[in-house]
Amino acid sequence: MFDPVCPSGLTPIRFGDKWYGMIIRCLEHGPRRFSELRVPLRGISAKVLTRSLRALERDGMITRTAYPGPVQRVEYDLTPLGRSLLEPMAAACAWAEKHWEELLDAREAAGHPR
Amino acid sequence: MFDPVCPSGLTPIRFGDKWYGMIIRCLEHGPRRFSELRVPLRGISAKVLTRSLRALERDGMITRTAYPGPVQRVEYDLTPLGRSLLEPMAAACAWAEKHWEELLDAREAAGHPR
């Protein structure tokens, strides 16, 4: 998921900052903990992940819940608003799937290394 | 069109660089000349517009046609690929129209100045 060559990271369509969209997709199937998010988002630093999560929280896209147990445990989950973003994101992904090769070919033809 | 307060410039959804998407929308209803593009895109500098246009051209989104008449005349037009981007952009705009207020409210509630 989200390997460096994945087209989803290369579409001209972006949601918020670099990770905003990917984080939302990671939360699509239920809440995730901080460290669970770092796995699929290969290479994200803790700082950047924290910042993106804070931004998403500020925008009402996700909730942050710290469980008071003895072990530190924080879960992030999508709000209805965040979930509603999945729809246009799906449209963007559909576009990318259909037209990604075209875009790549155009770049190659323009002399840009693939 | 595209005044600084327009939500379209503030959605978390972005297409390419800052202007990529707006340029495509400007070309939606037919070809436009360089200077015609600078009008709706208030405040864009020639440098940035040129760079964005080159990027769009490189990606096969638009064509650049210089007419050989006595006066210098260059027109930019959407390719089918560029036109196909209008679809997910419409989805993004629909989302923004529906949920923009929600996002704003969330930011305000988070103590962020509106």
Added chain:
DNA sequence: CTAACCGGTATCCCGGCGGTAACCACGTCA
């Protein structure tokens, strides 16, 4: 006691985006 895990924060660095300003070639007009 020590190490590791969790969920971060603090600091530094770098590259790229975006903006300003100056300049330029070409052609037209007065």
Added chain:
DNA sequence: TGACGTGGTTACCGCCGGGATACCGGTTAG
């Protein structure tokens, strides 16, 4: 002859996003 419009290019500069690294407080496992 000079000013002006068109469609740029170039140099410079500031800011911010993103990455790497180090550290930290609390808890638990060995």
